[in-house]
Amino acid sequence: MITEKFTPMQCAIIQRDLNVLWHPCTQMKDHEHTLPLIPIKRGEGIWLEDFDGNRYLDAVSSWWVNLFGHANPRINAALKNQLDTLEHVIMAGYTHEPGLELAERLVALTEGGLDRCFYADNGSAGVEVALKMSFHYWLNLGKTRKTKFLTISNGYHGETLGALAVGNVTLYKDTYQPLLMETLVAPSPDCFYRETGESWDDYAARQFQALEEILEQQADEISAIIIEPLVQCAGGMRMYPPSYLRLLRDACDRYDVHLIADEIAVGFGRTGTMFACEQADICPDFLCLSKGLTGGYLPLCAVLTHDTIYRAFYDDYSQLNGFMHSHSYTGNPLACRAALATLDIFKTDNVIENNRVLAQEMAQATAHLQDHPHVAEVRQTGMILAIEMVQDKAQRIEYPWQERRGVRVYNYALSQGALLRPLGNVVYFMPPYVITPEQIQTLAQIATEGIEQATAG
Ligand code: PMP
Numbered sequence: 001m002i003t004e005k006f007t008p009m010q011c012a013i014i015q016r017d018l019n020v021l022w023h024p025c026t027q028m029k030d031h032e033h034t035l036p037l038i039p040i041k042r043g044e045g046i047w048l049e050d051f052d053g054n055r056y057l058d059a060v061s062s063w064w065v066n067l068f069g070h071a072n073p074r075i076n077a078a079l080k081n082q083l084d085t086l087e088h089v090i091m092a093g094y095t096h097e098p099g100l101e102l103a104e105r106l107v108a109l110t111e112g113g114l115d116r117c118f119y120a121d122n123g124s125a126g127v128e129v130a131l132k133m134s135f136h137y138w139l140n141l142g143k144t145r146k147t148k149f150l151t152i153s154n155g156y157h158g159e160t161l162g163a164l165a166v167g168n169v170t171l172y173k174d175t176y177q178p179l180l181m182e183t184l185v186a187p188s189p190d191c192f193y194r195e196t197g198e199s200w201d202d203y204a205a206r207q208f209q210a211l212e213e214i215l216e217q218q219a220d221e222i223s224a225i226i227i228e229p230l231v232q233c234a235g236g237m238r239m240y241p242p243s244y245l246r247l248l249r250d251a252c253d254r255y256d257v258h259l260i261a262d263e264i265a266v267g268f269g270r271t272g273t274m275f276a277c278e279q280a281d282i283c284p285d286f287l288c289l290s291k292g293l294t295g296g297y298l299p300l301c302a303v304l305t306h307d308t309i310y311r312a313f314y315d316d317y318s319q320l321n322g323f324m325h326s327h328s329y330t331g332n333p334l335a336c337r338a339a340l341a342t343l344d345i346f347k348t349d350n351v352i353e354n355n356r357v358l359a360q361e362m363a364q365a366t367a368h369l370q371d372h373p374h375v376a377e378v379r380q381t382g383m384i385l386a387i388e389m390v391q392d393k394a395q396r397i398e399y400p401w402q403e404r405r406g407v408r409v410y411n412y413a414l415s416q417g418a419l420l421r422p423l424g425n426v427v428y429f430m431p432p433y434v435i436t437p438e439q440i441q442t443l444a445q446i447a448t449e450g451i452e453q454a455t456a457g
Contacts, residue, residue: 005052005054006050006052007051007052009051009052010039010050010051010052013039013051014031014036014037014039017037017039018031018032018037023037034404034407035407035410035411036411036414038050038056038414039051042070042071043058043069043070043071044069044070044071045069045070045071045072045432045434046058046069046070046431046432046434046435046436046439047070048062048070048419054417055417056414056417056418056419057417057418057419057431057435057439057442057443058070058419058431058432059413059418059419059420059429059430059431059443060419060420060421060428060429060430060431061292061296061430061431061432062296063291064233064265064270064291064292064430065291065292065294065296066292066295066296066432067268067269067292067295067296067342067345067432067433068295068342068345068432068433068434069432069434070296070432072295072345074341074344074345075295075297075338075341075342075345077341078337078338078340078341078344079297079334079337079338079341081337082098082333082334082337083334085333086333087333087334088329088332088333088334089333091119091326091330091331092326092330096331096333096336097333098333098336098337098339098340099119099331099333099336101336101340102117102302102336102339102340102343103117103302105340105343106289106302106304107304109274109275110275110283110287110304113283113306114283114287114304114305114306115306115307115310116304116305116306116307116309116310117302117303117304118133118302118303118304118305118323119300119301119302119303119327119330119331119336120301120302120303120327120330121299121300121301121327121328121329121330121332121335122158122290122299122300122301123157123158123163123264123288123290123291123301124157124158124159124160124163125158125160125301125327126264126288126289126290126301126302126303127157127158127160127162127163127166127226127260127262127264127288128160128162128163128325129288129301129303129325130224130226130260130262130286130288130303130305131149131162131163131166131223131224131226131260132162132323132325133286133303133305133309133323133325134149134223134224134258134260134285134286134309135147135223135224136313136321136323137223137258137309137312137313138223139321140312140313140321141312145220145221146220146221146222146223147221147223148182148183148184148218148221148222148223149165149166149181149183149184149222149223149224149225149226150183150184150185150186150211150214150215150222150224150225150226150257151166151167151168151183151184151185151186151225151226151227152168152185152186152187152188152189152211152225152226152227152228152232153168153185153186153187153188154168154169154188154190154232154235154236154238155167155168155169155188155226155227155228155232155235155262156168156169156172156228156232156233156234156235157226157228157262157264158264159172161176161179161180161181162181164176164180165180165181165182165183166183166226167234168185168235169234169235172234184214184218184222186207186210186211186214187207187210187211188207188232188235188238188240189203189204189207189208189240189241189244190232190235190238190239190240191203191204191238191239191240191241191379192238192239192376192377192379192388200240200241200243201241201243203240204240204241204243204244204247205243205244205247207244208244208247208248208251211225211248211251212251215251215254215255215257216255219255219256219257222255222257223257223258224257224258224259224260224285224286225248225252225257225258225259225260226260226262227245227248227259227260227261227262228262228263228265228266229245229261229262229263229266229271229275229276229277229280230242230245230266230271230276230279230381231265231266231270231271231276231381231384233265233266233384233430234265234423235423236386236388236423236424236425236426237379237384237386237423237426237428237430239379239380239381239384239386242279242280242281243280244280245276245277245279245280245282246280246281246282248282249280249282249283249284252285258285258286259282259284259285259286260284260285260286260288261275261276261277261284261286261287261288262288263275263276263277263287263288263289264288264289264290264291264301265291266384267287267289267290267291267292267293268289268291268292268293268342268346269292269346269351269352269355269382269383269433270292270381270382270383270384270430271381271382271383271384272352272355272356272359272381272382272383273352273382274346274352275287283306285305285306285309286303286304286305286309287303287304287305288301288302288303289301289302289303289304290302292342293339293342294335294338294339294342295338295339295341295342295345296432297335297338297342298332298334298335298338299329299335300331300332300335300336300338300339351433354433355382355383355433357437358383358433358435358437358440359380359382359383359385361437361440361441362380362383362385362429362440362444363380363385365440365441365443365444366378366385366387366429366444366447366448368448369387369447369448369451372451372455373393373455374389374390374391374393374451374455375387375388375389375390375393375451376388376389376390376393376396383430383431383433384428384429384430385428385429385430386426386427386428386429387426387427387428387447387451388425388426388427389405389406389409389425389426389427389451389454389455390425398425399425401424405425405454405455406422406423406424406425406426406427406454407422408450408453408454409422409427409447409450409451409453409454410422410450412446412449412450412453412454413446413447413450416446416449416450417446418442418443418446418447420443420446420447420450427447427450427451429443429447431443
């Protein structure tokens, strides 16, 4: 147990926490034995530091949000400045420089594809915005039958009831099923399941047929299709090729259905391009951005859409067809300022290009794991690399979830100074972009040893 290493002061903090806090996505009983709670005192770059001075390499970017390290001096400076100017103002009826400039710059990044920006204050809330806007658009056009959403199996879009309904990961969804709106589900293009020798493109095209059939039969009832472009992150970092997104865009056009690209996890350089959709050369009708948007500093979501959608809501007030949706912290100036500072770093530091080198480094450092008897696959899309552990490699038989092999890797990594937080049996790296090649090597070594231990016996 790592807590045995802690000083009395650190143990006291842990006890205070267990007395009063309820942590996200956690069986709290685990914190007493299986999973040590780690009090964090400070962060710097790739590192998180506890109260005893132990350091942990943040290999998961603190739930995929951090892009340029903790306590980044440039983002800090921008925020301090903003703090003395304007911390927040109601965004109904008022506007401000950071919110305005951020909208302009995000729209510009889509290179003519999207031209309107609506803010929400976290990823799930942004997904709700996109779903409601899509439905409301059709309603304003008099198409009252378009009330359903089509999702992809194993997708994930957040935890609020609407977002949960259009997601498809059993662990998060099943309990709440009686509360959720009904959604249509098409099979995922997740290439983990392709036949031996089958290409990613061929498999994705094959999987696409079922989706097309649903559209053929029910498009007049479908408002939008929602998808995580290229990587189903919470679903175990499962991946598929850009060609699937092209098929999807084309079908959405043919069947008059919106395409919602949830780039909350994969946006901002994660997949090797600024936005994952770029790799397919497509533009969605709604683009949801969050997490890395603020460099991992503050919650914010931007939902971008195009003028055709916007125009359907634009009318005299008396028509009562405006988009009456709001969050108290809509377009928070501090969050927008952090986002602007993050975009500045992308501009000045050649981030996307440098990431290609880091991505290659991650591939090389983990290549040996392809041959591991309990690794089914090492897969990668840009700055996301996943290693899937299996009980039986030849037959791809999963470890029973009850064995919690991933937790063993987690605990081993922690003892070696790394924060790796596997999703079930999938160990993954999704590090801040300030990671160095040497740190990648260290991480790969820790992961290899952790996987050795976790799969032994
Ligand atoms: N969509 C995707 C693809 C996500 O990965 C997440 C968060 N993991 C969300 C939506 C929800 O975002 P939030 O946690 O900010 O509500």
